[in-house]
Amino acid sequence: MEIAERLCSLTAKYDLPLIFKSSYRKENRTRVDSFTGIGDRNGLEILQTIKQYYGIRVTTDVHTPNEALMAAEYGIDIIQIPAFLCRQTSLLKAAAQTGKMVNVKKGQFLAPDQMRFVVEKLLQFGATKDKIILTERGTQFGYSDLIFDVRSIPKMKKLGVPVVLDITHSLQIPNQERGIAGGEPELIGSMAAAGVACGVDGIFVETHPRPQEALSDGSNMLNLSKMEDLIRTIIALRQTYISIHKETNISFK
Numbered sequence: 001m002e003i004a005e006r007l008c009s010l011t012a013k014y015d016l017p018l019i020f021k022s023s024y025r026k027e028n029r030t031r032v033d034s035f036t037g038i039g040d041r042n043g044l045e046i047l048q049t050i051k052q053y054y055g056i057r058v059t060t061d062v063h064t065p066n067e068a069l070m071a072a073e074y075g076i077d078i079i080q081i082p083a084f085l086c087r088q089t090s091l092l093k094a095a096a097q098t099g100k101m102v103n104v105k106k107g108q109f110l111a112p113d114q115m116r117f118v119v120e121k122l123l124q125f126g127a128t129k130d131k132i133i134l135t136e137r138g139t140q141f142g143y144s145d146l147i148f149d150v151r152s153i154p155k156m157k158k159l160g161v162p163v164v165l166d167i168t169h170s171l172q173i174p175n176q177e178r179g180i181a182g183g184e185p186e187l188i189g190s191m192a193a194a195g196v197a198c199g200v201d202g203i204f205v206e207t208h209p210r211p212q213e214a215l216s217d218g219s220n221m222l223n224l225s226k227m228e229d230l231i232r233t234i235i236a237l238r239q240t241y242i243s244i245h246k247e248t249n250i251s252f253k
Contacts, residue, residue: 002209003224004050010228014235019078020050021059021204025067026216028084035215040067044074051075059103065094072098083107083137083169086118096125103133105166108140112152119159132161135204136195138170146172148191153198165195166204168220183220185211189233196237203234 004020011018024043026036037043044060051058059078062068068079068091079095081088083105095102104118115134122132134156138146148170156163170191173182192203208214211221222230 001050001053003207004054004056006209006224006227007207008054008056010231014231016231016235019057019059019202020047020054021080022047022050023061023216025061025063027061027063028082040070044071044076047076048074051077062091062095065090068094068098072100077101078103078133081105086110086115089121092118092121093125096122096127099126099131101131101133102127103135103164105135105137105169106152106156108138108146110139112136112149112155115156116159119161129160133164133202134159134161135164135166136170136200137166137204138172140174144173146170146174148194150194150198153195153200157199157201162201164202164204165191165200167191167195168206168217168222169204171220172217173219183217185220185222188222189230192230192234193237196234196241199241205230 007018007020024037024040024047029036047058047060057077059080060071060076061080061082062071063082063085071079078101079098081091081095081102081104084107085091086104086107102122106112106115119132136148136152136156138148141147153163153165167188168183168185171184171187173184188205195203206217206221207224207227208218208221209224211218211223214221
């Protein structure tokens, strides 16, 4: 609620659309003692409360077909498919058949061109292009690093659906010896600039008022106190991007 209230205030101030995301369950954990959640329905009830209290759209990950149905039951606006599960046919089918928007994170193991098969599956199962979003979240580079290949943005945009850049997950340092991913939050601004310069349609960023206390992904989160600076930077970059392309009709083909 603390984070949602601050984000609502900032996005209202800068006239930006907001989709609030939180995971009611963290399924992809390396260590058995890692935090996974407070109970599925308890978590979904919190998201439902945030949606109703602040009047904003909410999204969350699902991991099984039954979870997709349960998320829809609680009024989740956008069903998110985690990167590791982006090729799970039964999960994509269930998400599409909820009638909700579906955001699919590109698997770290996939080339951006291969996401066309994900879009084809969703369309086959009843989704329409106006209800599909693809999210870039980095590509595996060796065992303990991710890279953001800027080419993935224009390549996935050719599929005719919005493309989002997940800045903070792209800055994870996975497979650390202690079983908890590291991160490079000091590069969030640079990553945002690269994404906007490539024409990305949205920015996904993890934030927390006290990242050191976060129960998941704290090492790559942006401190909530720095969110306004990031928003102002993104707006300035986006306005420049639009201005250049509108005034000069630049094409590098």
